[in-house]
Amino acid sequence: MEDITRHYTNGEVTIVWKPNVCIHSEVCFHGLPAVFNPNQKPWINAEAATTEQIVSQVKRCPSGALTFFMNADVAAEGDVEPKKL
Numbered sequence: 001m002e003d004i005t006r007h008y009t010n011g012e013v014t015i016v017w018k019p020n021v022c023i024h025s026e027v028c029f030h031g032l033p034a035v036f037n038p039n040q041k042p043w044i045n046a047e048a049a050t051t052e053q054i055v056s057q058v059k060r061c062p063s064g065a066l067t068f069f070m071n072a073d074v075a076a077e078g079d080v081e082p083k084k085l
Ligand code: SF4
Pocket: 021, 022, 023, 024, 025, 026, 027, 028, 029, 060, 061, 062, 063, 064, 065, 066
């Protein structure tokens, strides 16, 4: 299966989503529906909650489909492109 990775950022934190890993547990969109909403496009709106709320919710993803990195950490390492996790 193709390894697809999508990035969504609010400028501070970047949400990384791997659709092939997602088990559709719905934990994310019940926990933080303003950000994770399968009825909108794109389905993740990283601008709709605080970075703290996003990080907390991403950590609850049971499958590992959702991960995150802090943009400042990547910038500090001198990477131009976001890291592949
Ligand atoms: S919490 Fe993780 S596994 Fe569940 S629907 Fe969201 S991304 Fe998929």
